[in-house]
Structures are given as C-alpha cells and as structure tokens.
Amino acid sequence: MDSAYKSKDVNAAPIRVIQLLFNAGDVKGPQTLAFNLPNDELNISETCEFYRFKQILLPIAAACVEVEQQEFCDFESFFTHTICHECCHGIGPHTITLPDGRKSTVRLELKEFHSALEEAKADIVGLWALRFLISQDLLSESLLKSMYVSFLAGCFRSVRFGLEEAHGKGQALQFNWLYEKGAFILHSDNKVSVDFSKIEDAVESLSREILTIQAKGDKEAAGLLLQRYSVMTEPLKIALKVLENIQVPVDVATTFPIADEILHGS
Numbered sequence: 001m002d003s004a005y006k007s008k009d010v011n012a013a014p015i016r017v018i019q020l021l022f023n024a025g026d027v028k029g030p031q032t033l034a035f036n037l038p039n040d041e042l043n044i045s046e047t048c049e050f051y052r053f054k055q056i057l058l059p060i061a062a063a064c065v066e067v068e069q070q071e072f073c074d075f076e077s078f079f080t081h082t083i084c085h086e087c088c089h090g091i092g093p094h095t096i097t098l099p100d101g102r103k104s105t106v107r108l109e110l111k112e113f114h115s116a117l118e119e120a121k122a123d124i125v126g127l128w129a130l131r132f133l134i135s136q137d138l139l140s141e142s143l144l145k146s147m148y149v150s151f152l153a154g155c156f157r158s159v160r161f162g163l164e165e166a167h168g169k170g171q172a173l174q175f176n177w178l179y180e181k182g183a184f185i186l187h188s189d190n191k192v193s194v195d196f197s198k199i200e201d202a203v204e205s206l207s208r209e210i211l212t213i214q215a216k217g218d219k220e221a222a223g224l225l226l227q228r229y230s231v232m233t234e235p236l237k238i239a240l241k242v243l244e245n246i247q248v249p250v251d252v253a254t255t256f257p258i259a260d261e262i263l264h265g266s
C-alpha cells in the first residue's frame with residue numbers, strides 16, 4: 001500500500017483456538033476452511049482440513065489443472081495459505097480516516113460489497129504473505145510453486161459455492177484478475193496452468209488494489225471492481241462444467257456428536 005494508508009498502530013486481533021460444538025443459520029455454510037484446523041492432539045490425516053484436501057482439492061486439481069503442474073498441488077501449501085488467510089483478516093485497514101476527516105470503518109463504508117472484498121483480500125494478501133515469508137527465509141522455498149498451483153485449484157473449489165456468496169464472489173474476482181494478467185493460462189484441453197513468471201506481480205497488483213479501496217473506504221470503486229471481475233467468465237464456466245461431470249463433493253458435511261447428545265439425549 002501507499003505509505004499514506006498504512007496503519008501506524010497495528011494491533012492485530014489474537015487468534016483464538018476453540019472447540020466448535022455446534023453451528024447453524026448464517027454461520028452454517030459454507031463452512032469456512034479454518035473452522036477445523038488440526039491441533040496437537042490430532043493426527044493431521046484425521047482432520048477435516050486434510051479430508052477436504054484429499055477428497056476435494058486433489059480431484060479438482062486432477063480435473064482442472066494442467067497435467068505437468070498437478071504434482072504441485074500439496075497439503076502443506078493449502079494448509080499454510082489457510083492460516084495466512086486468517087491472519088490477513090486481522091491486518092490491513094479496519095478503522096480509516098475519510099477525505100473529509102471523519103473516522104469510520106471499512107465495513108461501514110463498503111456496506112454490501114464489504115464481505116466479498118474482505119474475503120478476496122484475506123486470500124490474495126495471504127498468498128502475497130506466503131511469498132514474503134519465503135523471501136524472509138521463514139518458510140521453505142519448496143512452497144514457491146506449490147502455493148500458486150494449490151491456490152489455483154482452491155479457486156475452482158470456492159467458485160462452486162456460487163457467485164451469490166462472499167467467498168465465491170471473492171474467489172471469482174481473484175481468478176479473473178489473475179487470468180486477465182496472464183498469470184493463469186487456459187489450454188486447449190480445458191485445463192489451466194500457472195505462469196510462474198507473471199503470478200507474483202499479478203498477486204501484488206490485486207492486493208494493492210483491494211487494500212487501497214479499503215483504506216479509502218471507496219464504495220464506488222469496490223462496486224466497480226466486483227462488477228467487472230466477480231462474474232462467470234469462460235474459463236470458470238468450463239471448469240464448473242468439467243467438475244459437474246466428475247462429481248467432486250462441494251464440501252465436507254460435519255457432525256456434532258456433543259451437541260446431538262445434548263439436544264436428543266442420544
């Protein structure tokens with residue numbers, strides 16, 4: 001971001017780990033990825049996150065990602081990006097000063113566009129953050145290609161929630177932006193690949209675009225960005241069609257044994 005928009009006193013909210021006993025209504029679906037992250041007592045292969053990777057992301061990659069790049073779709077990247085996504089919700093503009101000197105918040109200013117843009121921000125800035133952490137030697141260089149390919153497969157996963165929903169809308173915005181910049185390439189066999197020479201700049205430009213709109217509280221720009229990019233473009237239509245034919249689950253359905261016991265005394 002332009003230095004003028006950077007917060008001087010960053011005070012990111014702490015990450016709390018809780019045990020989810022039950023959820024319903026607005027928070028029921030789609031389940032956010034981070035709702036069941038592995039903890040120390042669990043074997044990682046028994047977590048919902050790993051199941052989602054194995055049963056949903058890998059089949060999506062096999063169907064939609066170019067064959068030579070499929071090997072780069074891996075769990076470590078998928079999982080680490082989810083953590084970066086959550087961290088990036090906590091940083092970036094929240095309380096802002098408008099041009100007329102009024103104090104406000106991004107949510108209040110962007111109104112109905114806020115959720116989709118905030119989800120896109122967490123995703124794309126989270127991806128930028130992975131690259132940054134690698135450049136600081138805080139994450140392994142081995143993630144360099146896999147983080148982008150796993151992200152590409154993740155785009156097709158989230159778009160299946162539909163463009164009426166914040167995560168799907170935010171994901172379409174990202175996919176179409178990266179595609180327009182040449183960072184994703186659609187091939188004649190209907191599979192998509194990452195252009196590693198273009199993706200870093202494309203991720204950075206979209207991150208800056210969204211963060212600047214949020215910092216300015218610019219509702220008109222937010223609406224125009226979503227109107228232009230959160231649409232069902234040809235490559236997304238093709239991917240959804242391909243996925244319809246191979247029947248990959250849209251998401252994992254969870255059960256809540258403790259809540260069931262309380263409600264039904266089973």
Ligand SMILES: [Zn+2]
Pocket residue numbers: 032085089119122
């Ligand atoms: Zn999120």
